[in-house]
Amino acid sequence: MTLASPSDFQAPQQSSPDQGGPRGLQPEGWLRYLSFSLDHKVIGLQYMVCGFLFYFLGGALAGVIRTELASPISDFVSRETYNEVLTLHGTVMIFLWIVPVVNGAFGNYLIPFYVGARDMAFPRLNAVAFWLIPPAGILLISSYFIKGGAAQSGWTAYPPLSLTTPALGQVIWIISVLLLGGSSIFGGINFIATILKLRRPGLKMMQLPMYCWAMLGTSILVVLSTPVLAGTLILLSFDIIAHTGFFNPALGGNVVVYQHLFWFYSHPAVYIMVLPAFGLVSEILPVHARKPLFGYTTMVYSIIAIVVLGLVVWAHHMFTSGTPPWMRLFFTIATSFIAVPTGIKFFNWLATLWQGKIALNSAILFACAFIVNFVFGGITGVALAQVPFDIHVHDTYFVVGHFHYIVYGGTVFIIFSAVYHWYPKFTGRMLDEHLGRLHFLLTFIGFNLCFAPQHWLGLNGMPRRVAEYDPSFTTLNQVSSVGALMMAVSTLPFLINVVVSAFRGEVAGDNPWKALTPEWLTSSPPPVENWIGEAPLVTHPYGYGVPADRLDLQMVTAEQIWSDPKP
């Protein structure tokens, strides 16, 4: 038997350049990205750029935090300003960067390709969901400049603090988060409908790329949990504006009820941030290791398990809120259980890489670093799930270290990996590998330098959300701040790369990675209708390393699998 090679296949005749929206009178070229486009690819990139802008803003806010924390006294900004900065940092990073990018950017761009559709199920809803984000973000930022300043109660907005700090900033925060939650829900509805209803004829659920399953699970979480946050914040706003007493003990209310309602959303929120990243890494690893994804069926069941369990573990954020012992017992056990499907996925990724022909490019470097970072973050998570341990480290820097390992070391690393992987598809040009490796090195070292010491700080009692701390914590805080500086610097090679490569990068061709998923079986960038002619039916999206005569080529034409970009 002979192995298929690229020279066996001819480059297909492609393609019309992206012609803008289907209505004819749409703006052309880059102006499309500032318009109310209905094209999922345009919307996806709108989410991407908008998300990255908010990432830089959130990063600048982090820079303020780490500059303040480089010394034990509050000498850089006032304490109130520090509170506003940390609140905005968390809120911006979660609602304006991670959730929009892993769901809205990659989801909207890729899902129609993966199900074999020309667009999402509801293109207008898609555009509305995106265009809610810039105004909501601007509204949130504007709260910093008003009398009384921005909200100061953290992204968690616990009463009574959120009821006693300046009201206008808090109300603006609530409105902004309600808009962003609405955007997220609209997106979730769109993904569920697209994945379940718009699949190309002949394409079965268990033949879909894993990212589809991840987005389906994520969207179910979005639809079930985000509305509860919306309701809670509406009640909180009533307390602030109308002086009702839902969460105000002085008026007969209950602060713990707020926490339950808040965390009912906010725990699934962390899966909303990480599950799509799991899906993306499941797409990236097989391509660059030239091996099928290991354990497809188990990966699907793991996603389902994470979705179900993710809805019943929220009170592990409340072990020190006076929750009764029986409640803490239940949530400790359920939270420990959720480590199992996550661990299964982790080992499946390792098995995917095992004995693969791994190309050491920027995409795979970030993906492998994700695996390392996520293991640490996951293990500290299992530790935090145990009540006796959590009682000591709750609200300390141990928790801050844990979740940054998951969200930054996990999801953000995957976002970078995904950018290096899909940029050629989005733009038709390759990113520069030298700058990519510099970006990777600075990010990986800077990130670990910043967040690893925080575990020690937390174990030794440094609380979170403070501008001043005991002087014995100074050295490690300074190390952490140097790491943060390195992370800030690491953005530069990335930014230069992304901008310059759009004009001067090597032409990518249709399929520079020789990948098998449907988005690579069309031009880079794709035409407005995604493919010229019928959508390809890809029954084996992970058919790598399989000899040509054993690969099911009946449905996928040979010309479509390989295209030779160089003449």
Added chain:
Amino acid sequence: MTSLTSETGDLAQISGEVDIAGQGHGEPEHGGHADARLFGLATFLVADGMTFAGFFAAYLTFRAVNPLPENSSYELELLLPSINTLLLVLSSFTFHRAGRGLLRGEGLACRRWLVITAALGLAFLAGQMVEYFNLPFGLTDNLFASTFYALTGFHGLHVTLGVICILIVWWQTRSAGRIKASAPFGLEAAELYWHFVDGIWLVLYGILYLL
């Protein structure tokens, strides 16, 4: 074998394929893909239901855990809310009649049932207003009062939106309108929403008034 040559580069064709204008094409062939709009609405109603679920959970927890002040109680007058419940349940049946009328081509019957449904909805809202005026407590009096107004108010907002939708559907079922037997989505969507609002009310009535 799939073909790589373009069947047509005609943008109007592509526009028709993805059915962006959304003119109610139910058949899969016509839009190029299945009509997922009712499914999308159902998913949205799950989300909306979860908002109410959060409110219900809060209310039940408050009842279990937070004592009311001395001079207040959970007792409510039952007559008006019970009549309101009957009105709303009836309106779901009348809306269903309207839908049947549309699909059978009986435009006049359909429109009459729509008017009756809207009238029942308005009567429900009027009943709520009367009840609000006659209640002995205000929004901020105590936790039960606040939750009562928040829950019934949020529901009332949904009923109001529903009545507006019924009136829009009534307008679009005129002979020159966009809703017809071959394109019933507008009415079906409004009907599903209305049944949802009715269902929420039944839960609300049960836990606020009967419990």
